[in-house]
Ligand SMILES: *[C@@H]1O[C@H](CO)[C@@H](O)[C@H](O)[C@H]1NC(C)=O
């Protein structure tokens with residue numbers, strides 16, 4: 243009996259001791275955090291150096307406010323963890339006191355398990371979370387153009403997965419040399435909406451460096467479509483299909499469906515190309531009916547089917563020999579690029595894998611897929627492309643302001659004299675004026691402009707427009 247009491251009492255004492263430590267810990271955190279918040283701001287204020295003052299302002303007005311919010315979120319998280327732990331310890335002490343009358347006492351093994359799982363582990367978690375917090379520091383010895391901004395990276399306190407934090411931390415050049423870009427550090431990019439999808443991003447970035455990635459391209463795509471675009475890079479090895487076959491030579495690949503074995507099918511409803519090409523309602527995609535049927539695809543843009551369809555020959559005849567490179571913003575399997583290739587025009591096709599392996603299909607046909615969502619500025623320089631072609635894509639659902647940003651971006655990359663080919667844009671009749679204004683606002687030269695009825699309420703707009711010179 244004595245021994246039982248001894249161990250029990252010792253346990254209670256230990257609990258009380260732990261609680262005291264915990265309490266001190268919480269107070270300490272609050273104090274240090276407050277102190278650090280103030281010290282970053284107040285010290286420059288008290289100095290009379292005008293430079294410091296302006297530094298303080300940038301700290302306040304730049305992304306530092308944003309950062310401070312993330313920071314206080316993290317602190318809040320840690321404090322919650324600690325207070326949970328304290329509650330648990332208190333409850334355990336109560337339980338032990340109640341159970342005094344009964345026979346049991348904790349064995350050493352149980353006690354150890356309790357300490358490890360219920361105390362040390364959460365405490366460690368809180369400790370790590372606390373360590374992860376980075377307070378912005380003012381950059382006093384940096385003479386570069388960026389001086390005056392906080393040295394910590396924006397967003398860093400939002401992310402708790404170490405790999406994400408490593409990724410977004412700016413990488414300074416070795417030995418203080420300048421990079422090929424003439425800068426002294428390189429920032430990896432990440433879409434700002436990643437902060438809205440923290441959980442998914444944590445899942446995405448949680449891997450062992452150098453090992454195989456999980457089969458999670460669809461998670462990455464979900465992140466991209468959710469606005470986390472650009473997606474962070476990863477340092478794991480992407481899985482390929484089990485038996486990758488050599489692609490067909492280009493004289494055959496352009497117009498044949500690729501080998502099924504060259505695609506990972508597990509995240510699609512269809513498991514082969516035959517299924518995608520069939521009239522199956524459960525194919526998993528709706529946007530481009532028939533785009534896996536090569537016989538049908540072969541007829542597009544080379545035979546007249548309606549007045550809304552322009553022929554490639556007619557379009558290229560507008561600028562003979564001048565159209566050499568371009569972009570196809572569509573949902574499809576790259577048939578437009580395949581056709582244009584036969585005219586010696588190089589086309590890059592945008593493709594997201596929505597319901598079908600569009601990117602792989604385009605690539606296996608020997609064409610260039612551009613895996614980029616609508617949220618992104620096009621990765622081309624100003625005034626560079628000869629042609630932009632767009633079909634079945636922005637049809638009637640797209641927000642007008644988004645469309646405006648997209649069209650201005652297209653205008654940017656199109657060269658003077660370049661062609662914008664709007665291929666069967668469709669929308670409801672009542673919206674037509676709004677959309678027409680969107681396309682007409684650039685004052686392009688109209689080579690072709692056809693409006694035709696799709697149904698009673700819907701119309702097609704097809705247009706071939708030429709960007710004027712802007713010699714300013
Ligand atoms: C900052 O620039 C000044 C002159 O522009 C130079 O004398 C000084 O050494 C530089 N300081 C650092 C830390 O680079």
Ligand SMILES: *[C@@H]1O[C@H](CO)[C@@H](O)[C@H](O)[C@H]1NC(C)=O
Nearest residue numbers: 490491492493494495496498
């Ligand atoms: C494709 O080209 C290769 C060699 O260049 C040739 O042997 C083959 O017959 C061609 N295939 C077709 C379908 O023309």
Ligand SMILES: *[C@@H]1O[C@H](CO)[C@@H](O)[C@H](O)[C@H]1NC(C)=O
Nearest residue numbers: 544545546547548549550553
């Ligand atoms: C296609 O239609 C255009 C007018 O819409 C006409 O000028 C042209 O001759 C037609 N081409 C063929 C091959 O039918």
Ligand SMILES: *[C@@H]1O[C@H](CO)[C@@H](O)[C@H](O)[C@H]1NC(C)=O
Nearest residue numbers: 558563582583584585586587
């Ligand atoms: C494309 O280029 C090849 C080789 O330069 C040439 O033989 C062919 O006639 C060209 N095709 C067209 C449609 O201009």
Ligand SMILES: CC(=O)N[C@H]1CO[C@H](CO)[C@@H](O)[C@@H]1O
Nearest residue numbers: 341343344345346347348349
């Ligand atoms: C006699 C008696 O009450 N025995 C109990 C001692 O405690 C253990 C668990 O703590 C019980 O399983 C026994 O029934």
